[in-house]
Amino acid sequence: MRKAAFYTLGCKVNQVETEQIKESFMKQGYQIVDFNEAADIYVINTCTVTHVSDRKSRAVIRRATRRNPLAEVVVTGCLAEIDPDQIKAIPGVSLVVGNQDKESIPELLGGFTGQEAHRGSTPLKPVLFTSRHERTRAFIKIEDGCNSYCTYCIVPYARGAVRSKAPHHVQSELQRLVDLGYREIVLTGIHTGLYGYDLKNTNLTELLHLLLAEVDGDYRLRLSSIEPLEVSPQLLDLVKREPRMCRHFHIPLQSGSNTVLKAMNRRYDRQYYRDLILSIARQIPGVGITADVMVGFPGESEADFQATYDLLAGLPVADLHVFKYSRREGTPAALMSGQVEETLKQERSQLLLQLAREKHLQRLQDAYHEVLRVLVEERIGERAYSGLSDNYIEVKLESCEDLRGSFVWACITGQEQGLAVGRVLDRQV
Numbered sequence: 001m002r003k004a005a006f007y008t009l010g011c012k013v014n015q016v017e018t019e020q021i022k023e024s025f026m027k028q029g030y031q032i033v034d035f036n037e038a039a040d041i042y043v044i045n046t047c048t049v050t051h052v053s054d055r056k057s058r059a060v061i062r063r064a065t066r067r068n069p070l071a072e073v074v075v076t077g078c079l080a081e082i083d084p085d086q087i088k089a090i091p092g093v094s095l096v097v098g099n100q101d102k103e104s105i106p107e108l109l110g111g112f113t114g115q116e117a118h119r120g121s122t123p124l125k126p127v128l129f130t131s132r133h134e135r136t137r138a139f140i141k142i143e144d145g146c147n148s149y150c151t152y153c154i155v156p157y158a159r160g161a162v163r164s165k166a167p168h169h170v171q172s173e174l175q176r177l178v179d180l181g182y183r184e185i186v187l188t189g190i191h192t193g194l195y196g197y198d199l200k201n202t203n204l205t206e207l208l209h210l211l212l213a214e215v216d217g218d219y220r221l222r223l224s225s226i227e228p229l230e231v232s233p234q235l236l237d238l239v240k241r242e243p244r245m246c247r248h249f250h251i252p253l254q255s256g257s258n259t260v261l262k263a264m265n266r267r268y269d270r271q272y273y274r275d276l277i278l279s280i281a282r283q284i285p286g287v288g289i290t291a292d293v294m295v296g297f298p299g300e301s302e303a304d305f306q307a308t309y310d311l312l313a314g315l316p317v318a319d320l321h322v323f324k325y326s327r328r329e330g331t332p333a334a335l336m337s338g339q340v341e342e343t344l345k346q347e348r349s350q351l352l353l354q355l356a357r358e359k360h361l362q363r364l365q366d367a368y369h370e371v372l373r374v375l376v377e378e379r380i381g382e383r384a385y386s387g388l389s390d391n392y393i394e395v396k397l398e399s400c401e402d403l404r405g406s407f408v409w410a411c412i413t414g415q416e417q418g419l420a421v422g423r424v425l426d427r428q429v
């Protein structure tokens with residue numbers, strides 16, 4: 001039996017896509033092995049969102065070519081899309097595949113005649129998993145691509161314009177995952193909030209209504225990141241009323257300075273973001289709101305940074321993903337004057353990370369005495385388990401029973417090492 005090994009760098013969408021590629025290899029009779037083992041084929045799904053991602057992607061490719069010089073090394077993902085020549089130049093690389101063809105790698109391998117980079121405009125295919133890879137949570141890629149062209153971001157060049165998966169395909173994927181026993185399904189994409197933009201007659205909220213009406217079973221849905229301008233009143237209303245929707249929004253801010261937001265080509269201002277977050281918190285009690293924020297965008301002054309810090313400090317945001325601006329060739333921001341020194345980026349990033357830690361601890365404190373529905377995922381000790389609440393709090397629970405894969409109601413009684421501690425009230429298998 002031929003063996004195939006996989007390595008994924010970067011975002012959740014890449015991870016979902018690697019699972020899809022694995023599935024297609026399995027259907028062709030391959031055995032999937034660990035990346036550190038000898039394999040006949042290595043598939044590396046690269047990322048190019050920062051310089052560090054580029055470097056790591058190249059290092060992993062070299063590792064694969066060294067591990068088995070006779071193996072076929074296939075490179076796909078955003079770095080392969082943006083700079084195929086750089087990848088082809090690495091000795092030992094057999095095939096370079098663009099993002100839109102990555103799901104057809106086994107077929108391409110069958111017929112390839114040398115190193116090629118493919119760039120089509122193929123519709124998103126449904127993926128009907130035949131086996132359960134993880135225990136509790138699964139992901140469905142409902143959308144790919146982005147039309148927004150934020151001036152710092154390479155992603156629209158690497159992924160192309162928005163392409164949405166047909167609603168009935170998302171529905172059949174979801175039903176399959178629920179039937180396989182997954183309890184939480186995350187709907188993900190590159191620009192998830194633009195779901196349906198290319199299909200014309202649907203949008204994200206309509207898709208959610210369809211899924212919740214048509215797919216039976218004991219499951220919940222979580223949305224991945226959604227842009228501020230795409231959080232509609234209809235979406236908020238659905239999350240407020242529907243217990244199967246997780247009360248969690250990840251809403252990128254990027255900057256709290258209107259000058260910087262404009263230079264980033266982000267089409268909202270700080271007031272809009274502030275009003276949105278406060279309105280969500282008012283309408284959906286207990287909601288978990290998390291955010292992305294970037295430091296060191298070209299021209300970001302001390303006052304701009306302070307505006308970002310102050311805005312976030314005053315909002316009910318539970319956690320922050322802090323990014324340092326990374327200059328990406330081919331984007332408008334790479335040519336902007338006022339590039340910020342690395343040391344200053346580092347300082348600003350540290351300040352926001354400290355704020356994120358404080359906010360996280362405050363959130364755990366605020367959750368005391370709340371009763372939350374937790375999906376138990378892992379055993380973390382002799383009789384200890386950890387799981388995630390719908391509103392994105394990681395909870396530690398004690399139990400003599402193996403709770404993994406179940407929903408339980410738990411009352412939050414304290415906190416320990418960054419986790420909320422909960423007491424199990426009831427178990428729902």
Ligand code: SF4
Pocket residue numbers: 146147148149150153154155156190191227
């Ligand atoms: S919305 Fe902006 S940051 Fe997000 S993928 Fe599109 S261009 Fe990049």
